[in-house]
Amino acid sequence: MENLNKKSNGKALIPFLIFIIVYMGTGLVLQAQGVDMAFYQLPAPVAALVAVIFAFIMFKGSIDEKFNTFVKGCGDENIIIMCIIFILAGAFSTVSKSMGAVDSTVNFALTLIPAQYITAGLFIISCFISLATGTSVGTIVAVGPIAVGLAEKGGLYLPLVLGAMMGGAMFGDNLSVISDTTIAATRTQGCEMKDKFKCNFLMAFPLAVLTFILLLIFGKPVQAVAAGEYSYSIVKMLPYILVLLTSLKGVNVFIVLTGGILVSGIIGLIYGEFTLLGLGQQIYSGFTGMFEIFLLSMLIGGLSYMVAEEGGIQWILEKVKGMIKGRKSAEIGIAALVGLTDAATANNTVAIIINGPIAKQISNEYKVDPRRSASLLDSFSCIMQGLIPYGAQMLIAVGFTNGLVSPFQVIPLMWYVFFLTVFAVASIFIPFTDGAIKKDPWNFEHDMPQSKLKC
Template structure:
């Protein structure tokens, strides 16, 4: 039997370079689906795996294990797709849009967007669900108020990711803490030292920007036209929001995410029948096929004709292929080899923090899924933290910042494809306005290099006492 070895840097460069070349050429030049590039990348990586001494069966098992590690994301995404379709059909999302246009002042709209999406993401623990419901409502309101949509998308994503990396209900929060061997509530408390100041700075930035743009380009006739179009198309009343309230309350009570989201989708279908006049088969069909309607407002058509399980299939395939590719990278030890080359230089909390953020971001780039990053990063970096007796809470916090907050920055990742598709704003357009992500990364590095909010294990504390 052939002896298994780790790849050298040249082999890693060839495989990862081929991956990037495939992804860029398929999406930028050939106009081919990213999913096909990811599928082909499996076999490029497997060629290296065989060269390293792995059997095909072992490599296939690595793909399957990688996929199984992230299947929860697949289940939630399917549920969110059904939710979006029925909530539009049932008038939940249109009602959010209507009342937003009615009551939110243009000057504070961006701040309101940040706060609303933050509250929803903390309460529900899902950035995808937040963007698919409150997010598309805020995009519609921003369009009506004449505020540039990339900035609106940045505020939506800043709010959505705030809860996704902080809520104990979030799968990413649970994943980052569990793989770092940290209690989830201890992880959340450690995140607060970074998340609260980052949130305040982000809120100030969006408030200032809101006053710059608010009211400048507002077209009151357009706002009134959008509102009247919504009223003509849907039954708009405050009780249309009951399905959203039910979902938020159930998730806040720590009920399992997938069944709660499915209950919300069922309530949306019921609302579509009872209040919007749809027949039962059509209302239920929106859960699978999404909502479809033709109005006199082209923007509303583009915004409301979405959702359904079928609308999530592209993202589902990206997740599956990305998780599989990440499984291959882990099996072959690709990222471990990269880290090992500069592991001896990781002698301070600052250097370890920087390295963790880089590894997490690279895992998003090459693993194409946030789950890949949150699974691989703690495994790869844990020894470096233990050598310096750094508390594992620092590892889980840095993995969350580097993994969760950068996932939406990669155009071919699960988050990048989903967010751009749902919001109708390209990844590179909204990326400069993901201010919470950039501020959080900056604070993580600041804490690492200054020693602020950096904690050590008992062994380190005892050593310090002896020296003293």
């Protein structure tokens, strides 16, 4: 969103605090009561709606004026584009899964992995699935049951297996060009997805290799894993390969996702996984599966604009600027803001949506390349999301163990996430990721033309 240059007003941030208190407070109360998935019982858009109502009550002006401001934020170009990408990504993920692409990819990888390398192999499988699908939760849901079963049969240390799977899932969530975190980060910062991918890749890939090597050494089973039959189809893996390759080539994101949906649909029809009518239902199911994040993005977009109009964003900028002395401290500020917000909301996409406009203004003021700020937003939100014990990813993963493993047993063994934390912080002081953007310096005088929207 544009820099509104309003008078500083810290009280304007109260609606944001209400959103965090309602969302996080409900989760804490329910968790204390022993409710499963406590932090996800109250839909985030409901908490956002409460905050919006408070904003309407608190802020000055007529109802019509405040409503017009709210709608202007909801209809911001970046918010609308982001929401359309969300629903296309949801449709692709649902259609591909329903025609067997996830099962085939997982089983193909498991077929190739020798038993003694199963823990390291599960890490690689999780990396690939999350990179191809753009969802860490979906990856854990797909791989989790198999991972727990193999760990039990092979005498593997279950917390380490779960830590490897979680690390791989967060790897793809951070890197994938169809991840909602990538979409949110690049759209709020106004840069191309492939450029943000390059910045993150320079950190993520070496750390994935390091994690893989350590898992080869320390993840061996104490006894032979029982042999198993895993059926797969190379053809059903093609949509993921197509989306991954075309995305990295910089093809327009709408073409990439639409093409992925069509290819997945055609393969599903050929294999008889669904009828033409069933394909339409699967596509719509993918749309509705993204309804929560779609609605949340619009509500937060409208709320952010109202807060900015009242001077709340300007207040944050002034406070942050008081601690910022240059580019490095500006990057620290962006990283800290998104990490703390994720810890409060237990949702990395929400954290990026909330902090995106603030990060954009900080990057403009202190000449932080938007591709770099997008990378920081995505990386530090994924780091925090992977480490909090009440995140959906962690709760789902340990849920497959039927109470045998707790989040606090898994967290110390999430080596990849810890490595990423160290490297992400180090990259602020030793800018080794700048090589991905030095050849194409950013022009801070103008925003990127929307015609250049690519994946």
